[in-house]
Amino acid sequence: MQDLSPQQNDQIDEAIVSGILSARIRPGTRLGESEVASLFNVSRTRVREAMMRLEQRGIVKVSPRRGWFVVEPSAEEAMMVYAARRVIEAGLLRSMERLTESGRDKLHAHLAEEKLAIAAGDRQRLTCLMGDFHIRIAELSGNTILVEILRDLTARTILISLIYQSDFHAMQSHLGHCRIVAAMEEGDFLKAAELSVEHLDEVETGLDLTRRPDPLADLRHSLSLPPQNAAASSNAPRKAKS
């Protein structure tokens, strides 16, 4: 069959995706081949292959002869990602017919984790969990194809929220998740599907899609400067004579 445990092939991929899922890697981050290669003590070849795979998954982009960058979804792409998620997640819930005991337990365990992270104020963990919730639901269907699709869409969702989301209403999202689970427990998957669409709409509405990706975000953060919206500075400060 396949080797399951020593997946050294996907090691780099998963490390990067994991970094994105926990919001440790910001959109627009440059991932130089040599840089990553030395980090993992491998040659550029393997890094390059990993990047090719990630590019296919819509997670990184290459700018020719400049480097690899974590994608910065445009407003248009952001809307498409949310639309895709609405279609898939609602379709998934509608196609479900029953919630097994073990499935219910897994969902409850997940909600408990969310509560814990909220209480602890662990924002990185929370970001990861909020995205994972939807993957947990897909996992109930047993359809690994849909799970993988949603995993990638979730990664992109997190990147989107890092660009366009001013502040993250964790509690609101958590309640949305609770409502969806409640509907599923009632066996009302149609309602769950509708709640899911509402939930995603809510999150999307919370985005400020007029905000442009800030190319200086990481530098700004490194210098402990206030975020872009506070200063209200124009994005193109091309040597205004002052």
Place this chain on the structure above:
Amino acid sequence: MQDLSPQQNDQIDEAIVSGILSARIRPGTRLGESEVASLFNVSRTRVREAMMRLEQRGIVKVSPRRGWFVVEPSAEEAMMVYAARRVIEAGLLRSMERLTESGRDKLHAHLAEEKLAIAAGDRQRLTCLMGDFHIRIAELSGNTILVEILRDLTARTILISLIYQSDFHAMQSHLGHCRIVAAMEEGDFLKAAELSVEHLDEVETGLDLTRRPDPLADLRHSLSLPPQNAAASSNAPRKAKS
């Protein structure tokens, strides 16, 4: 955006996918790196990169130190692919609200092409068109993410049908498509979604998922032997027929 015209990067990928979409490449086909490389007059490096991308898309698999092979979806995978398509396509149709004129025209043009291919008995073209129909619908939504997802699922669907489908009821599928378009023209997207699910169920039901992938298929074909189902796995293939 992206460079659209001189896509020399995806040339190999697209050539292989195109070969699958038109059923010229059978599941299980070996795609040696050197072989493909010499075919495209490039080095193994680029072929390898293309294969990595195709692997991510679920279209090829690598068997370590043995070679790259076009995937032979298992019965389980086949069911997951169809389930995923039902979820996505039904969800997509349900989320639609109106059919634009140009959209209607495109669908009609597609149905006309299907009719033409049926009349001409051009089976390769027909296979391709039957899959493309569902992509055309996704294209109406303008959501390129979903389009790409469905494109890959369609490729896998064709591989599945090449393994498990004994005979292809083109007319039945075509009528299914016509019914879906009719419902869309009426503005009844819920009905279209239901018809779509039915249509996919119909196709899936037409599969013989007990049939194992035949590793000798291409050799068998090269030797002009009858397909596997005609003669049992007996070692003495007595052909009493004329």
Place this chain on the structure above:
DNA sequence: GCGACAAATCTTGCATACAAGTTTGGAAAG
């Protein structure tokens, strides 16, 4: 001081070389 230009320094793109593992074919033994 300021802008333009050119070289130096990166970066990926791609080919090639070699290492490691798999299959195959044939020789030798029974």
Place this chain on the structure above:
DNA sequence: CTTTCCAAACTTGTATGCAAGATTTGTCGC
């Protein structure tokens, strides 16, 4: 004649080298 075993031939896996292009930096002219 059949079976076993070993070596030769392929295959992918990985690293490395070089070329081409982009960016940056330093310098010169004004």
